[in-house]
Amino acid sequence: MTYHPKSEFMSVMIERGFLADCTDYQGLDDAMQQGVVPSYIGYDATAKSLHVGHLLNIMMLRWLQKTGHKPITLMGGGTTKVGDPSFRADERPLLGPERISENIAGMKAVFASYLTYGEDETDALMLDNAEWLDGLNYLEFLRDIGRHFSVNRMLSFESVKSRLDREQSLSFLEFNYMILQAYDFLELNRRYGCRLQMGGSDQWGNIVNGIDLTRRVIDHEVFGLTSPLLTTSDGRKMGKSQGGAIWLNSEMLSPYEFWQFWRNTTDADTGRFLKLYTELPVEECERLGKLAGSEINDAKIVLANEVTTLLHGADAARKAQDTAREVFEKGGVGEDLPTVELNMAELGDGISVVQLLVKTGLAKSGKDAKRLIAEHGARMDDAPLTDAGTMIDAGALASPIKLSAGKKRHALVKLTG
Structure with missing residues (x-):
């Protein structure tokens, strides 16, 4: 990147590593200097919570607001009914209105941790x-909007092309998605003066479509900016772990597990993640990222604390660090660990340790749990588990049991009533 921006927002995007591409660097930089630029990112309501894979773009919205501009979080109550086909091998399952509303409510709770919503000029919408979208008349939409789209061009976009090249079915429903997303940008510009759409680099084709449509229909200049699709240094997609998605809602993933995810960052990723996911000065991020040996662990604790504080608050970050210290350094139980509570009815005459590993989420299935035990990766109260047939009864649960999978994943099992 040789472009040297003058606006604070574009400087932050480039300096901290958020920027993959932009439709017009100079034009957007000039607009950012001239006044408040309302900007949006769209989120389809396909789950009850956002996950770590969304966090990069949420941080972009946060920096946008911090540098004097207006973030718009656009919930896809309409587009979720269609499903984004971008870079997917199959069609998304379609959700009903009630499920979509539930998912949107869960996602809203996360945004409130990062953005200030309200009525002021730079408050988020x-x-x-x-x-x-819900009230569109199909024939009018085809006549007024559909005529601006070339099927030849739509077929050339990588997100569609990759699906067709693999001879995988792409339904007409999904093919319409990029037209609807383009229409979103047009409507946001018309109704709210929105001038910038941001998203991951896999959204480039959809964003360009929206810019083109807005120019053709109302002759307004708007911009697009994309972030890199992050993978960790060991090649995994950002936000995935052995246990599944790293959710941002505390009901779906405890603050301790969230903290632990960041504490387990690989050495090579620490400096880069500090720049992207915290607000520490760039120089400090670079200093911490260069630490070596055991000192890099101190940088990872800073990363975990900073990211957890932004989402869950300083108290949650402090408790998570205390729990980690108790579990790892002192060999204790750690009361803030993810906990499964069993009542006497569930326990009956006893429950197998294999079932408990699955219930706590430390294993995905009984087969996975048995493999973990066979490979000496499972422990109970820090002692190796060697027998998959081990049964746990009420006597064993007189005090909480700590189960572990590997060195870094732990959970408590308690008996209630």
């Missing part, structure tokens, strides 16, 4: 594209 929460919108739902069902506002304009």
Whole structure:
């Protein structure tokens, strides 16, 4: 990147590693210097919570607001009914209105930790594209909007092309998705003066479509900016772990597990993640990222504390660090660990340790749990588990049991009533 921006927002994007591409660097940089630029990112309501894979773009919205501009979080109440086909091998399962509303409510709770919503010029807006998509007249839409799209061009976009090249089915429903997303940008510009759409680099084609449509229909200049699709240094998709997605809602993933995810960052990723996911000065991020040996662990604790504080608050970060110290350094139980509570009815005459490993989420299935035990990767109260047939009864649960999978994943099992 040789472009040297003058606006604070573009400087932050480039300096901290957020920027993959932009439709017009100079034009957007100039607009950012001239006044408040309302900007949006869209989120389809396919789950009850956002996950770590969304966090990069949420941080972009946070920096946008911190540098004097207006973030718009666009909930896909309308587009979720269709499903984004971008870089997917199959069609998304379609969700009903009630499930979509539940998912949107869960996602809203996360945004409130990062953005300030309200009525002021730079306060964030929460919108739902069902506002304009649900009432569309199909024939009018085809005549007024559909005529601006070339099927030849749509087929050339990588997200569609990759699906067709693999001879995988792409339904007409999904093919319409990019038209609806383009229409979102047009409507946001018309209704709210939105001038910038941001997203991951896999959204480039959809973003360009929206810019083109807005120019053709109302002759307004708007911009697009994408972030890199992150993978960790060991090649994994950002936000995935052995236990599944790293959710941002505390009901779906405890603050301790969230903290632990960041504490387990590989050495090579620590400096880069400090720049992207915290607000520490860039120089400090670079200093911490260069630490070596056991000192890099101190940098990872800083990373975990900073990221957890932003999402869950300083108290949750402090408790998570205390729990980690208790579990790892002192060999204790750690009261803040993820906990499964069993009542006497569930326990009956006893429950197998294999079932408990699955219930706590330390194993995905009974087969996975048995493999873990066979490979000496499972422990109970820090003692190796060697027999998959081990049964746990009420006597064994007189005090909480700590189960462990590997060195870094732990959970408590308690008996209630």
